Amino acid sequence: MRLTASNLACRRGGREVFAGVSFSVASGELLAIRGRNGAGKSSLLRMVVGLVRVADGQLALEAGDPELAIGEQAHYLGHQDALKPSLSVRENLQFWADFLGTGAAAIGEPLARVGLETLADLPAAYLSAGQRRRLSIARLLVVTRPIWLLDEPLSALDAVAQQSLTEFMRGHLAAGGVILAATHGALGLPAAREVWLGQASSPRVEEGWGGGSEGGATTPAPAPRLATPTPSPSGKGEEP
Amino acid sequence: MTALAAMLVRDMRIAVRVGGGALMGVLFFLVVAAMVPFALGPDLALLKRIGPAILWLAALLASLLALDRLFAADQEDGSLDLILMGRAPLELVVAIKGVAHWLTTGLPLVVAAPLIGLFLNLDGPAEAALVLTLLVGTPALTFIGLIGAAIAVTLRRGGLLVAVLVLPLTVPVLIFGVAAANAVSSGPVPFGTPFTILCALTLASLVVGPFAAAAALRQEME
Numbered sequence: 001m002r003l004t005a006s007n008l009a010c011r012r013g014g015r016e017v018f019a020g021v022s023f024s025v026a027s028g029e030l031l032a033i034r035g036r037n038g039a040g041k042s043s044l045l046r047m048v049v050g051l052v053r054v055a056d057g058q059l060a061l062e063a064g065d066p067e068l069a070i071g072e073q074a075h076y077l078g079h080q081d082a083l084k085p086s087l088s089v090r091e092n093l094q095f096w097a098d099f100l101g102t103g104a105a106a107i108g109e110p111l112a113r114v115g116l117e118t119l120a121d122l123p124a125a126y127l128s129a130g131q132r133r134r135l136s137i138a139r140l141l142v143v144t145r146p147i148w149l150l151d152e153p154l155s156a157l158d159a160v161a162q163q164s165l166t167e168f169m170r171g172h173l174a175a176g177g178v179i180l181a182a183t184h185g186a187l188g189l190p191a192a193r194e195v196w197l198g199q200a201s202s203p204r205v206e207e208g209w210g211g212g213s214e215g216g217a218t219t220p221a222p223a224p225r226l227a228t229p230t231p232s233p234s235g236k237g238e239e240p
Numbered sequence: 241m242t243a244l245a246a247m248l249v250r251d252m253r254i255a256v257r258v259g260g261g262a263l264m265g266v267l268f269f270l271v272v273a274a275m276v277p278f279a280l281g282p283d284l285a286l287l288k289r290i291g292p293a294i295l296w297l298a299a300l301l302a303s304l305l306a307l308d309r310l311f312a313a314d315q316e317d318g319s320l321d322l323i324l325m326g327r328a329p330l331e332l333v334v335a336i337k338g339v340a341h342w343l344t345t346g347l348p349l350v351v352a353a354p355l356i357g358l359f360l361n362l363d364g365p366a367e368a369a370l371v372l373t374l375l376v377g378t379p380a381l382t383f384i385g386l387i388g389a390a391i392a393v394t395l396r397r398g399g400l401l402v403a404v405l406v407l408p409l410t411v412p413v414l415i416f417g418v419a420a421a422n423a424v425s426s427g428p429v430p431f432g433t434p435f436t437i438l439c440a441l442t443l444a445s446l447v448v449g450p451f452a453a454a455a456a457l458r459q460e461m462e
Binding site for chain 2: 046049050051068071072074076078079080081082083084085086087091094095096098099100
């Protein structure tokens, strides 16, 4: 499986957020999406799953399920936890297991893996931010989908939970999955690839909290290339 | 459980729990309709004549009450993103949410209507006709309302906008619903004629509502 983006551009509210973003990520690889606040990290993730329109460029998935859109084969862990406060922990997770999954998935084991099995009957309204986050993460474990899109996945998690999320990510990669993660900090495991989002559409200077931070998508660090032109994907996947 | 059944169960659970909208609608309906006799005075003939219209108006407003939260709540907590990413067709998901909304707000109105009918001096046949028209007509109100709820999904405090968008579209339902309910007691028209048109309006809204609402949702998520 290989997810390829070529020359993606994003416009929101009439403003160009990014342009000329290209990357390619294969099974078992983690792509770290980096950039300053407002550079479009979340927009890029949402674009991959089809929640933001592709203004220009192409997204393609090779060796995925040709019957399904990319978003239908992906898990999206956004800033919001998609939990209903009046439903219990178990009911929340069971709903997403039924809605996103195909068969009857057992939710007991994933709940235990995120450490919420003792709270299963508590309404989600009483959960802390970190516990809500862990319940969202359990969604990724309960339904198997090959692509994970994680937006600041470590936020609100304590050290133990961060470590177990890293374990889940490692397991997903080992099983041949793909992970795209937008993050400022370290993820706890080496990113096979990185993409940097700048704020304008010309190539970006490398060290960049300062002024000259413009740029489409280039790799700053020793990490493998991203902006390399990828072979034109055939047929499958989304057209802009 | 399939995706659609899961959605039906979830929406109904949320509606009947604390903070859900299920009881609000029927309480509003009871309060509004019960106030009318106090405002008009004990003129039994007048109450009998305008009773069906009052009950239909109260039902219309009550069914709009919780409607603006139908998609907005899912949008605010991020559920709508995942719903759009799901494999179930959005049109069917929207229709199922409409069904859940009707079962928790529309159906209780139909059940409560005979009680309030007593306040308004409706006799047996008139009550039966009223309940039948409400049973057939309230799904149309919900499914037309889906469109307004979907259009207003990204707006904060979109409740009034939903009402402004939806109320004009419900005028035909109101006209034929009240005409059919009145036909039994007073009208020159037979019951069947307006009632058949009311059924047609409901069937059309069951088809058009989900498609229009799903299209609006896709457009908004942009």
